[in-house]
Amino acid sequence: MELDERKTVILKAIIKNYLETGEPVGSRTISKYTDLNLSSATIRNEMADLEELGFIVQPHTSAGRIPSDKGYRFYVDSMMQEHEKEVEQLKDVLLEREEKLDHMLKQAAKLMAVNTNYATMVTAPRNSRNTIKFLQLSRMDDAHILAVIVIEGNVIKNTVIDVEEALNDETMLKLNILLNTHLNGLSAEEINLGLISSLKQQAGMYGPIIAEVIDAVAETIKEDEDLEIYTSGTNNIFKYPELSDNQKASDLINAFEEKQLLTQLIDDTNEEGSDEIKVYIGEESPIQTMKDCSIVTANYEFGDGMRGMIGIIGPKRMDYDKVVGTIKTIKSQLDTMYRKDEK
Amino acid sequence: MELDERKTVILKAIIKNYLETGEPVGSRTISKYTDLNLSSATIRNEMADLEELGFIVQPHTSAGRIPSDKGYRFYVDSMMQEHEKEVEQLKDVLLEREEKLDHMLKQAAKLMAVNTNYATMVTAPRNSRNTIKFLQLSRMDDAHILAVIVIEGNVIKNTVIDVEEALNDETMLKLNILLNTHLNGLSAEEINLGLISSLKQQAGMYGPIIAEVIDAVAETIKEDEDLEIYTSGTNNIFKYPELSDNQKASDLINAFEEKQLLTQLIDDTNEEGSDEIKVYIGEESPIQTMKDCSIVTANYEFGDGMRGMIGIIGPKRMDYDKVVGTIKTIKSQLDTMYRKDEK
């Protein structure tokens, strides 16, 4: 059996209607809803076919039909090519505030949540090029030294180092030169044991300080391992009855709190490295607890090789059209942010 | 009518039983539950008295009784003096990891959540003494200067400042000296417009840089306004049926996500500045959406005049005993943390 023109129209009508109501949709509804001028009986025949083809299912005999995962997939695929919708009003909101990165990302998450009424997430960009850009020790007071480490992409890290006795200016200068000449421009892999012990040796009695600095460097570089994830609109899931029974809601809320669980999503999104928007429907989701949801994700590129992810999570009957539009807008905002920031 | 000895025993028995089961408790249960050897009929008479006194209420005729807010309050008050319970096993867990502050606080929140099965929150310490301890400008590359600001309590802030053209070492040194001699040890209030314009004047053509630094200083000092709040165990609320109907759950989850809402709690806790543990029962809560909950909070002091708050939020029938114990332990851990950190 083929999926001919008419079946396609009917299938889309079924899905669209279901997205709006959340109720199984019957043949009579479609008969009136479309301008095909077909009686409910004809629709019923077609629906039987569509069910056989696996695009729709009946929750129970003598209920209407609801889309299967395959049905949603079909809908999304055909929608994605159809139009390049725009959600203009979002454009400027993000740019208004020239705040620090984390504020901005938090804002982005909230913006998406408000706009779509689904749960959203934004990860901080993680830097793929982890080279040291700048290193500096300063004397804070007699007992403490402040170490500032800047790595590519302007991720900055501070560490306070305790010292036994005050260091004079000359020593500080010496240490600074030592560190910068040897470590500048290096990546995590390039800082090996040989280099470290060589540095310590050259620092003489100040070896322990060097060691602490290098520890801090290591920590800074690996910081993206427990990377920041901002979420928003978590409680939107209560708006969709199919997700808000206690067990499911609890699992979902938990997934959003234990942000580690969301990292699976990130890996999956990053993996293919593509610039496309991804849609996971139901069982396609890499996160087991979200098999009743659909997830839409995209990567953004923050310049300097730093990439992050944005995502929206909602019920399977989400408004794919709007969600994809929103994601696209936010993505392009974040993509261009870096350049604009540099002015 | 008086609250005599026997009534007290019965009241406590009712509350204790209700805390365990979550069900209204009847006279027969109490008759067997206590070792008073009274028949259910007698208990009924006493219960009628207790209801008249306002300690317990009937959800509907011919259901058992449940504690009123006043009843909980009585129970908590009498319990608080009774014993100084200890939760030893928590002691060391926190100290194991010598991580950065935010990790530690996150950990503390999680620890409390796991230990009590309620929702928990921990705020980062906010510094009451906001004086500048250390200031430094460094040249990162030709187009960027890195400003590092340290304020009392070792809160550190970095800002990258764009410059039109490279500054030479001598200029950098001059600016550093200028900033440090004039700003060191000052608080936000003391940095007034006169001082700022005087500084700008002295900096000559580098006035704009000074301006940016001062902006960053301001931002650092006021940073405690949108202060970090760590939460954990949010989804524990699903474990308590009385909180997990959709409307209430949604409101609560929302309160935990929009962390601003929790700040009311902080203000309230800080206000009296006392070192006590506070218990808010039902309507006593400063947060309207939590009027079906109880909240237990305490302040901790992180040295250098920095104080933060920890809190546990659960159903009114929470295990006050355990919660207060847990809070006490975590509080004392955090209180002593600073000193131990200094070694």
Next chain:
DNA sequence: ATTAGCACTCGACGATGATGAGTGCTAACG
């Protein structure tokens, strides 16, 4: 190929009644 018609299915809903936990009151008891 389409449609009208019809018998059939099945969940949702409301009414109904039984069950049982729990109460308040009264009268008897030690």
Next chain:
DNA sequence: CGTTAGCACTCATCATCGTCGAGTGCTAAT
């Protein structure tokens, strides 16, 4: 006089049952 047994009464809960209606599949007519 405090305590208790007993009893009538209340009320939430739960299962049962019939009704209703949306929706289906099939068949026969167009």
